[in-house]
Amino acid sequence: MSTPVNSSGSIKRRLSLQLVGSAAILATILFVLVLNFARQVSEQSQDNILIASATSILDSTSIRSGEVSVDIPYAALSMLGNVSEDRVFYRISAAGVFLTGYSDLPEAKQQGTEQQNAERDRSFITTQYKGESIRIVSATRQLSVLGQPVDITVSVAQTQNGQSETLAQISRTALILGLGFFAISAALAIFAARSSVRPLHRLAVSVSRRGPKDLRPVQSPVPAEMIPLVASLNSFIARLKTSLTRSEDFIAEAAHRVRTPLATVRVQAEVVLRRVETQQNRKALKEMIRTIDESSRAAGQLLDHAMVTFRTDHLERKSFDLADLVLDSVERMQPVAGMRDIEIVMEACDPGQILGDPILIQSAVQNILDNAIKYSPPDQSIAINVQRQNGGISVQISDRGPGFTGNDNARLTERFIRGDNAADTVGSGLGLTIAKEVAQAHGGNLSLNNRSKGGGACVSLYFPF
Ligand SMILES: Nc1ncnc2c1ncn2[C@@H]1O[C@H](COP(=O)(O)OP(=O)(O)O)[C@@H](O)[C@H]1O
Ligand SMILES: [Mg+2]
Structure with a gap:
């Protein structure tokens, strides 16, 4: 507001x-x-x-x-x-x-x-x-x-x-002359007044049209009288950018520092779990491992999010095949899916070169795939469709889980927001945020739907060519 x-x-x-x-x-x-x-x-x-x-x-x-x-x-x-x-x-x-x-x-x-x-x-x-x-x-x-x-x-x-x-x-003529002179001068005056405030208006429009992440200085030429205003606006933008970068860096650094010791603690806990025999202690240790997993996952996603923010700010585009990238992501997630006996099926796999940052797009696809595996019941299959459509290419990932149960799906893409169906699952509420930011940075979009037949969620990423 x-x-x-x-x-x-x-x-x-x-x-x-x-x-x-x-x-x-x-x-x-x-x-x-x-x-x-x-x-x-x-x-x-x-x-x-x-x-x-x-x-x-x-x-x-x-x-x-x-x-x-x-x-x-x-x-x-x-x-x-x-x-x-x-x-x-x-x-x-x-x-x-x-x-x-x-x-x-x-x-x-x-x-x-x-x-x-x-x-x-x-x-x-x-x-x-x-x-x-x-x-x-x-x-x-x-x-x-x-x-x-x-x-x-x-x-x-x-x-x-x-x-x-x-x-x-003569006085009649002079009156007409005076009125004519007045009318022309008044019209010119209004025109002059309008054109003198036009640069201000243009500046306001160009600043308000910017996206929330666009922190470039104002570079279009302005009249000399507006230079102090634009200079202070630019210096304000620069300070804001520095402070944002600093806080993103801080989050990444903090997440990194938390994740490494957590991994060590997890290994230790696993080792202890093998030795412990009392049922009660085993339960406590399992709970501990689950919490460690949750924390290190959250730290990992924070790190991913910081990386996404940084890379979308300085987007490096190169041409690559999206279908290949999706196949690669599926392969990486296969072990996680295997643990729950979930089969990942490639239903359609249209080849299509797009121009973008493959690291970012991989992160987006993996987060969606991770959700599908997480929210889908065991022994079910996940369907993936990579298809050309509307001058671009879309990746559709559908599962047999509960689907999106709330009525405000758009909110799920906000930072740290988790749905009502997420209570029993490990997560931090950043996965969909990452996917959406990546899609938008490439001029595409993310859409969350439920499958029409048989229930389950259907999440699509769309990238224009
Ligand atoms: N495949 C899915 N099936 C059902 N609900 C989902 C699915 N993917 C995401 N959601 C809902 O969207 C919310 C946000 O997802 P996400 O940002 O990845 O956070 P997280 O997975 O950490 O909870 C989840 O908490 C869940 O409620
Ligand atoms: Mg998630």
């Missing part, structure tokens, strides 16, 4: 929110800038025409027989009308006295505070006139009347309806 990990939020979500937020701010700034620029440009162009109009009226003023005479050129006002449907007003005054036009039209100059053009004789103002917003430009020119300088001021004004319509249009 894995311990739940506390989460402090998602980097991807945080990054997406930050980037989308920045995109929204940038889109708003873009919108405001475009709008301001458009307003400036349209105001500037209106101002330019108003100046041209006022200047051309001013140029047409003259002094005739001591009187100011204005002859407004047609073009002066028509150039304003060309631009839009806006209304145009004008006012001409001499030395502050109204001459012609709209008498109530304010002069830009009089406001004083409004924007002053670089040339001193032009001023602009935006104000309300007859209930509408208008832009006024006032231009002044000095003329000499009877030797006296007189300021002639021409003010030309235009309503701003056309301009605001244009501005509304």
Whole structure:
């Protein structure tokens, strides 16, 4: 069971929110800038025409027989009308006295505070006139009347309806532009956030997909920011591997040291048994020999298991014939089977080369054969079938024993787990563990079934070619 990990939020979500937020701010700034620029440009162009109009009226003023005479050129006002449907007003005054036009039209100059053009004789103002917003430009020119300088001021004004319509249009376009910019940036931001956490995800997947025995360091390239994480993960894996190897070595060493003296004690016990005559003592000695057998068998299997663990970690594959190997194992087990008058029958023996570690596979086959002999009643036979199937080859060992009586066969392949039917037999619960680990290391599997006819267990090992 894995311990739940506390989460402090998602980097991807945080990054997406930050980037989308920045995109929204940038889109708003873009919108405001475009709008301001458009307003400036349209105001500037209106101002330019108003100046041209006022200047051309001013140029047409003259002094005739001591009187100011204005002859407004047609073009002066028509150039304003060309631009839009806006209304145009004008006012001409001499030395502050109204001459012609709209008498109530304010002069830009009089406001004083409004924007002053670089040339001193032009001023602009935006104000309300007859209930509408208008832009006024006032231009002044000095003329000499009877030797006296007189300021002639021409003010030309235009309503701003056309301009605001244009501005509304531009602001709509700017809004669409801003929204489009936001949408594209938000999509890019989410993509960027996703792709920046992708290496983390890839690392997590590659580590979690590993088998329980895969303690290789992570070697696939990772972004620079993840190097400290991967380096510490690798150093953790290395420490774990060292400590596992050390404990496997320790078990093997311990088992070896126990097995040798046990063999000596067993020989001694056998010798004593021959001399002892009292029934009670003989019984105690036999019990002792049985326990010694059990212990040395357990020690042997521990040793085998340590060997299997080591060899499956560094699997050396070579090509060999599985049927030959099974025949060899049968021959080795023959004396044990003979003691119980059990006959081992080779029912099928398909030849088939496989690529693997013969020492490991031999250990797996012998453990299964050992079980079959152990759990089968005396005077019965054990059937072996070596057959090609599904692109591989299987070894099936069937006996006439009690079969698998529990309902959870998978548990029997765990370390030190023995079944309910194992009470009277010597064993350590490692045989099937060894067989399964060997099969899996070769890409194959182990299956535990009962024989359909006549009862008994049927254990199969399968190896792909
Ligand atoms: N041929 C078989 N017939 C019946 N039961 C078996 C057979 N092989 C294995 N088992 C059951 O599976 C259990 C686990 O087997 P194994 O790992 O070899 O341990 P052990 O043989 O030391 O008990 C045994 O305890 C037994 O209950
Ligand atoms: Mg066994």
